Amino acid sequence: MVPEDHPYGVHNLPFGVFSDGSGPPRAGVAVGEEVLDLAPLLGDDPFRAETLNPFLARGRPFWDETRRRLQDLLTGTAQAEAVRPHLFPREAVRLHLPFEVADFADFYSSLEHATRAGRILRPGEEPLKPNWRHLPVGYHGRAGTVIVSGTPVRRPYGQLKPPDAAPELAPTRRLDLEAEIGYVVGTPSIPGARVTVDDFHDHVFGLVLLIDWSARDIQAWEAAPLGPFLAKSFATTISPWVVPLDALGDAWVPSPPRDPAPLPYLTGAADRGLDLRLEVEIGGTVVSRPPYRSMYWTPAQQLAHLTVNGARLRTGDLYGSGTVSGDADGTQGSLLELTVNGARPMRLDDGSELGFLRDGDAVVLRGHAPGPGGRTVGLGEARAVIEPATA
Amino acid sequence: MVPEDHPYGVHNLPFGVFSDGSGPPRAGVAVGEEVLDLAPLLGDDPFRAETLNPFLARGRPFWDETRRRLQDLLTGTAQAEAVRPHLFPREAVRLHLPFEVADFADFYSSLEHATRAGRILRPGEEPLKPNWRHLPVGYHGRAGTVIVSGTPVRRPYGQLKPPDAAPELAPTRRLDLEAEIGYVVGTPSIPGARVTVDDFHDHVFGLVLLIDWSARDIQAWEAAPLGPFLAKSFATTISPWVVPLDALGDAWVPSPPRDPAPLPYLTGAADRGLDLRLEVEIGGTVVSRPPYRSMYWTPAQQLAHLTVNGARLRTGDLYGSGTVSGDADGTQGSLLELTVNGARPMRLDDGSELGFLRDGDAVVLRGHAPGPGGRTVGLGEARAVIEPATA
Numbered sequence: 112m113v114p115e116d117h118p119y120g121v122h123n124l125p126f127g128v129f130s131d132g133s134g135p136p137r138a139g140v141a142v143g144e145e146v147l148d149l150a151p152l153l154g155d156d157p158f159r160a161e162t163l164n165p166f167l168a169r170g171r172p173f174w175d176e177t178r179r180r181l182q183d184l185l186t187g188t189a190q191a192e193a194v195r196p197h198l199f200p201r202e203a204v205r206l207h208l209p210f211e212v213a214d215f216a217d218f219y220s221s222l223e224h225a226t227r228a229g230r231i232l233r234p235g236e237e238p239l240k241p242n243w244r245h246l247p248v249g250y251h252g253r254a255g256t257v258i259v260s261g262t263p264v265r266r267p268y269g270q271l272k273p274p275d276a277a278p279e280l281a282p283t284r285r286l287d288l289e290a291e292i293g294y295v296v297g298t299p300s301i302p303g304a305r306v307t308v309d310d311f312h313d314h315v316f317g318l319v320l321l322i323d324w325s326a327r328d329i330q331a332w333e334a335a336p337l338g339p340f341l342a343k344s345f346a347t348t349i350s351p352w353v354v355p356l357d358a359l360g361d362a363w364v365p366s367p368p369r370d371p372a373p374l375p376y377l378t379g380a381a382d383r384g385l386d387l388r389l390e391v392e393i394g395g396t397v398v399s400r401p402p403y404r405s406m407y408w409t410p411a412q413q414l415a416h417l418t419v420n421g422a423r424l425r426t427g428d429l430y431g432s433g434t435v436s437g438d439a440d441g442t443q444g445s446l447l448e449l450t451v452n453g454a455r456p457m458r459l460d461d462g463s464e465l466g467f468l469r470d471g472d473a474v475v476l477r478g479h480a481p482g483p484g485g486r487t488v489g490l491g492e493a494r495a496v497i498e499p500a501t502a
Numbered sequence: 503m504v505p506e507d508h509p510y511g512v513h514n515l516p517f518g519v520f521s522d523g524s525g526p527p528r529a530g531v532a533v534g535e536e537v538l539d540l541a542p543l544l545g546d547d548p549f550r551a552e553t554l555n556p557f558l559a560r561g562r563p564f565w566d567e568t569r570r571r572l573q574d575l576l577t578g579t580a581q582a583e584a585v586r587p588h589l590f591p592r593e594a595v596r597l598h599l600p601f602e603v604a605d606f607a608d609f610y611s612s613l614e615h616a617t618r619a620g621r622i623l624r625p626g627e628e629p630l631k632p633n634w635r636h637l638p639v640g641y642h643g644r645a646g647t648v649i650v651s652g653t654p655v656r657r658p659y660g661q662l663k664p665p666d667a668a669p670e671l672a673p674t675r676r677l678d679l680e681a682e683i684g685y686v687v688g689t690p691s692i693p694g695a696r697v698t699v700d701d702f703h704d705h706v707f708g709l710v711l712l713i714d715w716s717a718r719d720i721q722a723w724e725a726a727p728l729g730p731f732l733a734k735s736f737a738t739t740i741s742p743w744v745v746p747l748d749a750l751g752d753a754w755v756p757s758p759p760r761d762p763a764p765l766p767y768l769t770g771a772a773d774r775g776l777d778l779r780l781e782v783e784i785g786g787t788v789v790s791r792p793p794y795r796s797m798y799w800t801p802a803q804q805l806a807h808l809t810v811n812g813a814r815l816r817t818g819d820l821y822g823s824g825t826v827s828g829d830a831d832g833t834q835g836s837l838l839e840l841t842v843n844g845a846r847p848m849r850l851d852d853g854s855e856l857g858f859l860r861d862g863d864a865v866v867l868r869g870h871a872p873g874p875g876g877r878t879v880g881l882g883e884a885r886a887v888i889e890p891a892t893a
Contacts, residue, residue, distance in 0.1 A: 213645070213646055214644050214645055214646050216644075216731075219728060240726040240727055241663075241726075242661075242663070242669075242723055242724060242726065245661065245663075245669045246661050246669075246723075246724060248724065248727075248728055248731075249728065249731050250641070250642070250728040250729050250731050251641070251642040251643055251644055251731065251735070252642055253605050253607075253642055253813055254604070254605055254645070255604055255605045255813070255814060255815075255816045255819070256693070256813050256814060265694050265812055267811035267812055268696075268810055268811060268812070269810060269811050270633075270636065270637050270765065270810075272632075272633070272636075277762075278633075278636045278637075278765065279765070280765050280766070280767050280810065302647070303656050303892070305659075326811070329811070332633055332637075333633060333637060333639065334727075334729070335631040335632075335633065336631055336639075336725075336729070337610060337639055337640065337641040337729040337730065338641050338725070338727070338728040338729020338730070339728065339729070340607075340639075340640050340641050340642065341807070341808070341810065341811045341813070344642065344811060344813045345811040345812050345813050371668075374661065374669065374670070374671050375671075376671050416732070417732070419659055419660060419661075419671065419732065420658035420659060420660050420717075420720070420732045420735060420736040421656055421658050421659070421736050422644055422646070422647050422732070422735045422736050423646055423647060424646075425646045428646070501694070
């Protein structure tokens with residue numbers, strides 16, 4: 112029914128929310144070039160909702176059962192007639208924000224990114240703060256401005272402080288992106304109870320691609336001493352298809368060596384990396400291919416850290432990996448790094464020079480991972496066009 | 503029907519969510535020593551919900567109309583018989599979290615607090631960062647761990663870095679509180695559209711008392727360079743009764759002098775202070791009486807700043823004033839200040855010494871404001887007992 116080697120083949124089955132013009136938004140699964148309407152096929156209430164949250168809240172046993180049912184329906188020849196009426200061409204549907212975001216936290220877990228950013232932003236100082244190798248540094252972002260791929264991003268105004276001049280309110284001149292992975296929590300936790308590294312698969316349903324838009328000049332002025340605030344809160348873009356952890360069984364890799372050894376609460380069998388391969392395209396030119404597999408802190412560690420103080424998880428919680436950056440040139444996940452804070456502009460294929468993002472730039476973050484039997488697991492894409500600021 | 507001089511008289515009418523053991527949680531208004539069950543009296547759907555969000559979402563015209571109807575019903579003698587069946591003794595009901603928190607942001611807007619905290623935490627440096635007098639510094643917190651008054655607060659574990667020793671995972675030894683006011687957003691805003699200082703009354707329904715629990719040792723270790731994270735995310739306590747701005751008409755005061763003058767987007771007629779009088783009690787001893795009226799940045803400025811980048815507001819957004827501290831001894835809103843980071847413990851009425859919070863300490867934040875004709879507007883209280891850490 113679906114070509115075996117399609118990145119959205121039956122080995123993937125990512126979940127999203129779609130509408131087809133004749134009916135409200137509802138849950139669907141991407142199957143090849145089509146979207147499968149889940150509620151009429153499976154008859155379960157959670158799929159009638161306008162967000163995936165009711166499905167996510169059902170937890171691991173229901174996720175597993177749903178996946179088994181879908182794989183049976185999509186691979187058995189006898190069921191093809193039952194399935195076909197519920198397939199919509201993907202290009203004909205509209206995709207919505209797949210889940211209502213409860214809390215959004217964002218980490219800072221690439222050693223290469225943190226080191227390079229530290230060197231650029233605090234030259235002459237030790238690039239990593241003393242805590243960096245001991246815990247996954249993170250902060251809370253704004254859940255209400257997480258938007259779905261395809262939504263334009265308007266260049267934000269903010270307070271800027273030019274060197275040797277008074278602060279002013281102006282559109283950011285240093286609009287950047289950070290290429291990240293976002294983890295989607297389904298099963299809530301009990302307030303006060305710690306979620307361990309090895310509880311990761313019980314709570315996290317899957318992942319999305321995430322663009323953490325960042326206004327570097329607003330950030331530079333506002334962030335002392337409480338961290339980034341309005342420099343990040345205007346928009347965060349996620350891909351429309353939540354790829355289940357179950358599709359990524361072949362993508363796990365050992366976590367990288369760490370020195371010093373993490374404290375025991377940051378250890379466990381689920382402390383593993385994922386071989387996710389990203390690609391950042393700006394204005395039609397691929398500017399970077401960040402490798403996720405070498406991230407210093409893994410998603411299971413981030414979840415354990417997030418809850419070590421007893422903070423509860425809610426269905427719809429989203430946490431970002433932090434900028435994914437590799438060691439080599441052409442693998443940096445932000446323009447801050449790629450252009451050394453704008454000082455060394457890149458040449459795009461159309462001949463133009465890029466320091467930070469320009470009005471009209473189309474930004475695309477794509478990703479894929481190795482799947483079973485040499486197949487590819489598509490992570491889809493998160494994209495946005497930069498619109499000019501309006502007062 | 504209600505004594506005129508009661509802090510919850512008809513000049514106040516704060517909204518909350520209660521249950522009486524025979525029925526689900528629902529909207530109520532505190533009237534003297536009783537709670538008025540709104541749905542059966544007013545017949546409006548929003549009051550049947552388990553949170554105030556549907557009511558808050560209706561916006562200023564509906565809030566005003568509801569207030570007029572309630573004041574008519576509660577002051578007309580003819581209506582007393584209609585009202586009486588819907589009153590429950592306050593002491594007999596259970597109070598719930600009054601609204602579902604969308605995003606929680608927290609500011610840092612007392613000049614006295616920021617100066618004193620800067621001196622204590624960064625001795626020898628300029629206490630205020632260069633941005634402080636130009637914008638209301640803030641950060642995002644965790645919405646999912648905002649809890650209602652009366653819920654115990656468990657001492658959190660976290661990563662600490664003792665001087666001259668390796669980091670360890672341990673219960674915080676420096677558990678603090680910050681006395682704050684929290685503003686409750688009702689009317690959402692359009693994504694990308696700025697909310698001005700003078701839009702304040704259209705979007706904000708009212709305020710609560712807010713205790714921003716803070717683990718100072720966790721914060722000191724984790725917060726570079728992205729700000730406080732787990733040091734604050736384990737719990738934030740709010741009072742159960744949301745006091746409408748309409749009850750505070752007599753409490754407005756001119757905003758304090760500022761130097762330099764704020765940028766135009768932080769100015770407007772609604773840039774005013776509020777004469778809110780707070781009281782912090784620990785273990786039965788009043789340890790501080792922080793005056794809100796002198797806060798450097800006002801709530802209308804904070805709202806304008808929060809949205810200057812186009813970030814939308816959602817119903818249920820909550821933003822904290824930042825620690826309320828005055829200039830004089832005995833008006834500091836945190837133990838960090840009251841005990842100089844634990845170095846000068848306070849003597850409580852029971853003879854014990856208090857540096858930071860101890861297991862078993864009962865903390866109460868109370869507040870009131872001047873009302874019409876010399877009456878008092880009660881802000882109620884936010885309280886919690888500190889429970890010992892559990893692994």
